[in-house]
Amino acid sequence: MRIARERLIAEGLFRASVPPALVAEEIEQSWRRSVSHRVNPGAEPHILGEIDPDSAMLRAAGRILDQWQTNLTDSRMALFLADEGGRIVSRRIVDPQDGRALDRANAAEGFDFSERALGTNGLGTPIEARGVVFVRGNEHFNDALAHLACAGVPIKHPITGRIVGSLSIASQVDVASSLMVAMVRQGGQQIAEALEHMADSRDLELARTYRRFRSSRRPVLVMNSETVMTDLPSLAHLDAESHAILWEKLRLHHWDEDTLRLELPVLGTEAMVRRFNRGGQDAIFALEFLEPAGTLASGQGSVIGAPESATAPDLSGVLDAVANPRAQVSPYEAVQRQLTASAAVPGLIRVVGDPGVGKRHQAARWLQQRTGQAPKIVTARDLVTNGAVWTRGEAQLQAGRGIVVVGGDSLSEGLRRRLGDFARLPRPGLHPGARVVLTEHTGRVGSPAAGADAGPAAVHVPSLADLHGALPAVVREVAATLFPGAPAPRFSPAALQSLLAWPWPGNVAELTEVLAALPQVAQGGLIQTKDLPALMRQGPGSSLSRYERAERDAIADALREAEGNKSRAAEILGIGRTTLYRKMRTLKIDAGERMTAPGQ
Template identity: 75%
Template sequence: MEKSRREDEVRSARELLIKQGLVRASVPASLVAEEIEQSWRRSVSHRVDPGVGPHILGEIDPDSAILRAAGRILDQWQTNLTDSRMTLFLADEDGRIVSRRIVDTQDERALDQANAVEGFDFSEQSLGTNGLGTPIESRGIVFVRGTEHFNDALAQLACAGAPIKHPITGRIVGSLSIASHVDVASPLMVAMVRQAGHQIAEALELMADSRDLELARTYRLFRSSRHPVLVMNSETVMTDLPALAHFDAESHADLWEKLRRHRWDQDELQVELPTLGAEAMVRRLGRAGQDAIFALEFTSQAAAGQVIVADSQDSAAAPAGGVAVDGVASHRTRPTPYSDVQRQLTASADVEGLIRVVGGPGTGKRHQASRWLRQHTSQEPEVVAARDLAADDAIWACGEAALRECRGVVVVGGGDLSDDLRARLGAFARLSRPGAPAGARVILTERAGDANEDGADADPPVVRVPALTELRDELPDIVRAVAAELFPGAPALRFSPAALQCLLAWRWPGNVAELSRLLTAFPYPVRSGLIQTKDLPAPMRQTAWSSLSRYEQAERETIEGALREADGNKARAAKILGIGRTTLYRKMRALKIDADERMIAPGP
């Protein structure tokens, strides 16, 4: 009776918190532990529905580091718990269950009904307070019993959960939970999950490749400095810097790529980093290319309100006392080139008549023209193909109607126009239409090289849309903008640093059109999680190892050949190569060989 009354009180307190809100409601300190109340409050702020179960998050990578590290340990604990009714759950950093070990089969049906199954999302943002997602958020051990779970379907369970921290980076890479029916739960579950979590962390340290170990040694070396220090390689950042809150995966990839591409005459240089609001001495350690390590010692904070713009083509733009590292002093402080395109269109509109927008295939000429017209007319423009102007007078009538309706006209494919049609279109654009706003203009889009491109002083004026390779510094912003248009209302895409480095290094022959195809090709589970190098097309992934030495490239090709010969079986491939499987895994990671690249045929 006492237990039932407590469960009712806990449920009522949780429901009151949901109903009254975070400010008005309070939870008695004697009712639940502080970490449970804090988790409830986070769950309410995320608007988690306690009646909605978890959703599937996507396929599980069987070769992921956390699964390889935990496999043997989970086997051992499953054997040790044979006489109990406890279940082991392992989740990755996103809170997705990647392994479930059921000790007593009579629990399997109940767990299946609660979707406590591999592949399902048990993050706190998705499911609220639980033994897998909450340790990741709180970065500590939790014991969630019965109705303390935020989701109603888990009310019959008790779960002791522990975060799994990478022993080198300190990053949370997953969580472990030991669960039982609430009637047979024991506080010993907390000690058990703590011990198992430590064992998995130790296994991760043994698996760590030499690059991470070298990074950790470098961090310890520079950490004794009197200044804040940040060290990084292509995949990992270690720092004690408070400004790390502003240093996300995008900043890491962007800074790494620019430092890597910089022409290093010496092994250290002074740079300004406005994104972090500081000046840093950067030292390059290790070998060049993907094996390099950069150590940033933050020697001073940037002045409040200071804005520093560095142009990779103009060393005079570097800050006093510092060096501009190929534009590393932050592209965020200046407008993007697409803003320049819009301004040029506005300036061109000062001249009567036709406006020409010129650029390479896929650069987004029609998109930029239509965007400008929408902004200046508040209406959708009429879009026609240039080749149709010769065959159908009705097209001209539609254009005339669009202009009189205060809309604009975009004529696509100017290379198909004859000289006579081009002259006619120019005259059509110069016709006076009383009452039409200045923004209701005729814009012709043409491929670069199809016609004279003398610029804004040409007649008619020309606005050039740059190729994506010219916008490498702005690429993360462009990816966000394109994704927002393709997936309106969806959360922003998240790329791992390694995946972003591939995007930054790619040549983008298809420009923005190619970027759009790439983003739409990602299935929803990938778009909703962390996009990694394995999710990118094989040729794009290969840009990550273009800077390998000839010896490393030869070694990479040898390993790929063995994987193809073994039909992707890594144990067989290791035997073919005469090395251990652990060594093979380490080399695959160091040489950027993804598991799904194994069947790629070698190039000509």
């Protein structure tokens, strides 16, 4: 069996064949997925951040895992619970000797056992295969797990049907039993039932809304801020990114009425959109897809029959993302094309934009692509205080390197004229890409550099506020720059909602700082709301009613008084602890960040 797996790795997916009598179909499919993801059979698991002890999964599974651990006292078996990303969030062992062996394989809380990280295993593979698997010995893709046998089952949320984690029962391979499959099925079902009993009222309302519309002859899609339910095959691949953008667009729309008819050219149809409950984070939107709309003259989503003054959500780009969420082109590609167009005219090239939008980065990237060399970065102050900068700049250009002058707003008119003349000097044999680029704030967008002939308009680098709908594409580009070679960052729906709702006053510089502080970005892990900065986790305050804001403040005061102890806070408020947990999730309150009194 090990030889068959190594042959698959060595010969590739198309050339190698695995005897069906030797390897079960679900194991072979997992091996092939592992090879396609270039999983290293000798790789060690890595840690994916801290575990939230108050997560719904752990609260639902805690008592059940305790019971199973007691029942398995004499069995030499271990229990593992993983979240939706394949990270181990709980481990229960019976024999300390087994614990030491599992520790040597890093099979412990916090470690990533997703199939993309370790290949075929009893926690990650059930999530990918969406079904029960039994992985024995060398069927594991990772060599360090070959001494184990693991039966695993995905845990599906009973309300949404979404996979929220997995459960695995493991033993030494020489004492494994096929009964482990039946046992893990039973354990997974018990956790799913516990999740149903704990279900948030919003999810229950969403499920009722979906059942109401599902009886329609037309395909429907129902969603709230965190969950999508649909029977529409063409949108079955709706991911967290496109869901978050679509929901945010509908949430921000000016709803004069609770019903909206939209043309959806990307899908070649129309949809009747209905809003339930009130606005904000608790809103539920139901999209009922009508008969095909035929050929439409406009490529933009529009409101049919709405007055011209109504603000219609521009859903065309959103629905493009739904059809192919990774096909979005970074908006900065347009900046690069504009820089190339500006280079058709000799002289100084100007790049303008708000602070923090990445003017210097875009200019330096463009020059390096054209010259093959990193450009020289010069500040406007250098031009004033250091006369040798001009001589060195001349040498830089002659050597085929570009120059980026940052902070052009502080230049006097005389220095701007001198810089414009310097950029227009004829230099025989000069590399065509060796140009001078000046960065300035947006306020001077209409002022060409003094001493320069009238040329193309200054290249404008947009702020994140201008790129709201394209934010996921910007996140991917910034993450690729920060962590070359790392997979594209993955966000939970709630975390992506928080990013979309944030105003980003610091623009790309702020986004860069946020991503750099998230270890999950570099490691390919799932980024959840709890991983984001505290203020960003709170979401838009405008989505809360006056009553909810008062309730939120009362809970925050109780948590401060109880020094973060949620049981004590619930007693102070006169409510049950479960009710407090539910209200904290609904109002997006984080106890650890709410213990400081206002003004401190």
